[in-house]
Amino acid sequence: MLGILASRSLALRLPDAVRHQSAACSDMAKFRQVFSSAKRIAIITGAGVSAESGIPTFRGPGGLWRTWKAQDLARPEAFSRNPSRVWEFYHHRREVTLKSKPNAAHYAIAECEARLRKQGRSVVVITQNVDELHQQAGSKHVLEIHGNLFKTRCISCGSVKPNHHSPICPSLLGKGSPDPESSDAQIDASDLPRCEEQECNGLLRPDVIWFGEVLDSNVLTQVEKELDMCDLCLVVGTSSIVFPAAMFGPQVASRGIPVVEFNTSTTPKTTYFMHHISGPCGTTLPVALARHESEVI
Ligand code: BJW
Ligand code: ZN
Numbered sequence: 001m002l003g004i005l006a007s008r009s010l011a012l013r014l015p016d017a018v019r020h021q022s023a024a025c026s027d028m029a030k031f032r033q034v035f036s037s038a039k040r041i042a043i044i045t046g047a048g049v050s051a052e053s054g055i056p057t058f059r060g061p062g063g064l065w066r067t068w069k070a071q072d073l074a075r076p077e078a079f080s081r082n083p084s085r086v087w088e089f090y091h092h093r094r095e096v097t098l099k100s101k102p103n104a105a106h107y108a109i110a111e112c113e114a115r116l117r118k119q120g121r122s123v124v125v126i127t128q129n130v131d132e133l134h135q136q137a138g139s140k141h142v143l144e145i146h147g148n149l150f151k152t153r154c155i156s157c158g159s160v161k162p163n164h165h166s167p168i169c170p171s172l173l174g175k176g177s178p179d180p181e182s183s184d185a186q187i188d189a190s191d192l193p194r195c196e197e198q199e200c201n202g203l204l205r206p207d208v209i210w211f212g213e214v215l216d217s218n219v220l221t222q223v224e225k226e227l228d229m230c231d232l233c234l235v236v237g238t239s240s241i242v243f244p245a246a247m248f249g250p251q252v253a254s255r256g257i258p259v260v261e262f263n264t265s266t267t268p269k270t271t272y273f274m275h276h277i278s279g280p281c282g283t284t285l286p287v288a289l290a291r292h293e294s295e296v297i
Contacts, residue, residue, distance in 0.1 A: 030274075030275055031275055032292060034232055034258045035288065035289070036292040039120075039122070040229050040231050041116070041231075041232045041233070041234070042124050042126060042226050042227060042230035043109055043233075044126045044127075044235045044249060045109075045126070045127045045129060045238065046127075046128045046129065046236070046237045046245070047060075048236065048281060049105050049127075049134075049236050050106075050129055050133055051280075052105065052282040053101060053102060053106075053133060054096070054099075055096060055131060055133075057239075058070045064178075065089050066179070066182060075210045076212065083189055083203060084192060087192050087193065088172065088184070088185055088187075090206045091172040091175060092178055093149060097131045097133075098164070100131070102133045102136050102137035104282040104283070105237075105281040106137035106139070107137045107138070109134065109137070110138035113125075113140060113141065114138065119296070124143065125141065125142045126227075127142060127144055127146075128146045129144075130147055130149040132148065143219055144219070146245075147216075148208065150162060151163065152168075152193060153205055153206075154195035154203070154204055155204070156200055156201075156202025157195060159195060159200070161196075163193075169192060169194075170191075172187070192204070215244065223248070227248055232258055233258070233259040235248075235263075236262040236263070236281050236285065237262065238263075238267070246268075249273060250272040253273060258275075261275070261276045262279075262284050262288070263277075263281075264279060265278075266278075
């Protein structure tokens, strides 16, 4: 009794940062407990997982390109109106991403998947990211719900092709500076990336999902299946404000399944989840997903 009173009065006197830290520690301990018995783990990721690889998040520092927010450029109307500007934006992001490497969070997820597979358990990554860093880290089961920066789609014939060229076309060489003082390169559409299918020559666009566009129905069907089957769900480095991904975690939580958020901040969905583990996921995930003492292999 005295012990409880003492720890309560101590907690009252603790500065906020220390109190949050101790809450985070106990959430980590609780996470490790549910993790040890989970058989099917779904990991939903967002831009925060790649932040420590040097790729700016959409809504954090460095999220503006020149004076535009992602939602100004990542939409079909922006591409119809000014394909040159939108290609400059994507060319810049492709170049930044090509120079980036997976970080400790990507590796922790990939290593966890490989280890658990040997135990007859599974991990699926449901990512909003378009940077391929999960695959580069070694994750095998990845569902890319917002497409891929290194694939192009022809707006005439629909052909989708992988493309890692740097630059993607000669006219974009040296273009795409994010500096707000830079002006548009105003590249003629005939010099932007074009389709190489026989006799097509249609304009190519990045094979990503823009605002107002529907997600690939095959991918969504697989996502639904995984969300229905999982017995533990992690929501990592996403602001949880873009639909439909914003609802994936709450949807799993509504089945009574533990959902744990890993983020540097709380989000509008934090209150739906069983635990929130605060901090950069390059630090928290390696601890969270490390081999548990109960694992036999
Ligand atoms: C860290 C960290 C560290 C940082 N460690 N954490 C229902 C209601 C209202 C609106 C809609 C609705 N349904 C559909 C809509 C419209 C729209 C939408 O959601 N709008 C909202 C803004 C309200 N959705 C759509 O249009 C979607 N389509 C759709 O639903 O079709 C049907 C339909 C259409 C229209 C009407 C109704 C139905 C398509 C969405 C496509 C999103 N596309 C983009 C661009 C992809 C291509 C590209 O990369 O250019 O996807 S937008 C951008 O946001 C990108 C991201 O994947 C997505 C999510 O961002 P994310 O990953 O969460 O990043 P941030 O920056 O927001 O957050 C980073 C987080 O990390 C933060 O929380 C940090 O704290 C944290 N962090 N460092 C841990 N080290
Ligand atoms: Zn074509």
